[in-house]
Amino acid sequence: MARKNNIGRRPTGTPSKGRAANTNTGIGGESDGDDTLVDFVEVRDQGLDFFERNRKPIIIAVVALIAIVAGALLYQTFIAAPAERNAAEQMQQAQFQFDQDSFSLALTNPGQGYPGFLDIADEYSGTKAGNLANYYAAVSYLNLGKYEAAMDYLQDFDAExxxxxxxxxxxxxxxxxxxxxxxxxxxxxxxxxxxxxxxxxxxxxxxxxxxxxxxxxxxxxxxxxxxxxxxxxxxxxxxxxxxxxxxxxxxxx
Incomplete structure (x- = not known):
């Protein structure tokens, strides 16, 4: 029965490839190319051994990462984006009253069943429109002479x-x-x-x-x-x- 060759070594009697006959050899006549190949195999085997020893935590980490990315995409698609659109639509009537200098109405009762800036800032606080409602509320209170209330809402406004x-x-x-x-x-x-x-x-x-x-x-x-x-x-x-x-x-x- 033929003896199985060691991984990474040339079978006995076969010529080396890609090296001239006068290539320098290492100890025992073994070529530098063989040393490099052995080193590569050792590194590969060490990596495989590390994976085998840590298979479970690695798989758990990969699955968790996939879940986080998928969750973020689902949240953005089905929750965040619709909330942004809805908040912007809900704020249109309050903005109309604001443009008419009807600041009291804009704050609490803009009409046609739409919420005012105060409700929008509270109910849609995680949206851009909800954040902008803080600014509108602050300016509305400023024009109404309610400066402390205006200061509170302005401080909650994240300006970007x-x-x-x-x-x-x-x-x-x-x-x-x-x-x-x-x-x-x-x-x-x-x-x-x-x-x-x-x-x-x-x-x-x-x-x-x-x-x-x-x-x-x-x-x-x-x-x-x-x-x-x-x-x-x-x-x-x-x-x-x-x-x-x-x-x-x-x-x-």
């Missing part, structure tokens, strides 16, 4: 993207100003301008508010700097048209 962080900081400035905390209001308006970046609409709007509040507080040099920046950096904004008037008045002091 390019526009919303500036708007949140700006409304925060308005609230601090109405509550008499002018130092905090100035800081919030500065943050709003920084968040606005190159957006001349929001940037110009809040930079003008910053300049006016600094002027009111007697901080002349800072107010001048604000209006000069308004004229230079946000010249396309509606507020920039009034910048020269304030600059002249401040420089004459």
């Amino acid at each position: 993207g390019e526009l919303l962080p500036a708007m949140k900081a700006g409304v925060m400035g308005d609230l601090h100003s109405e509550l008499g905390d002018f130092s905090a209001a100035i800081d919030s308006y500065r943050e709003a301008v920084d968040e606005a970046g190159n957006n001349y609409v929001t940037g110009g709007y809040y930079l003008n508010k910053l300049g006016l509040l600094l002027r009111k507080e007697g901080r002349t040099e800072e107010a001048l700097a604000a209006f000069r920046r308004l004229k230079a950096d946000y010249s396309a904004s509606a507020e920039a048209a009034q910048a020269d008037k304030y600059i002249t008045a401040l420089e004459s002091k």
Whole structure:
């Protein structure tokens, strides 16, 4: 009976492949290629041995990962996405009342059986529309003179993207100003301008508010700097048209 060859070794008497006759050999005449092949086999066998010894926890981990991914996909498809659509649809009537400056109705009873911003923020808190309802509620309460309530909802609003962080900081400035905390209001308006970046609409709007509040507080040099920046950096904004008037008045002091 022919002897079974060891794994990874050439049968006796067969030539090596891909190596010249003068290839260097290792100890005992064994070629470097054979050493490399043996090393590869040993690594492979070690890996197989590790898998065999840890088969159960590895399989459990793989199954758990598959379950997590599948669960996330199912949640997004059948729960999260429909909830987003439903929340957006439910908020349309409240947004309509908000646009009409009917802030009380927008908050609690926008009509036609639709919920107001307060109910939407509560019932759809995990959706983008529910989050945005916090902002609308804050602005509505601000316009109604209920500043503490406005502050609560604004703090619950998670502002993301390019526009919303500036708007949140700006409304925060308005609230601090109405509550008499002018130092905090100035800081919030500065943050709003920084968040606005190159957006001349929001940037110009809040930079003008910053300049006016600094002027009111007697901080002349800072107010001048604000209006000069308004004229230079946000010249396309509606507020920039009034910048020269304030600059002249401040420089004459």
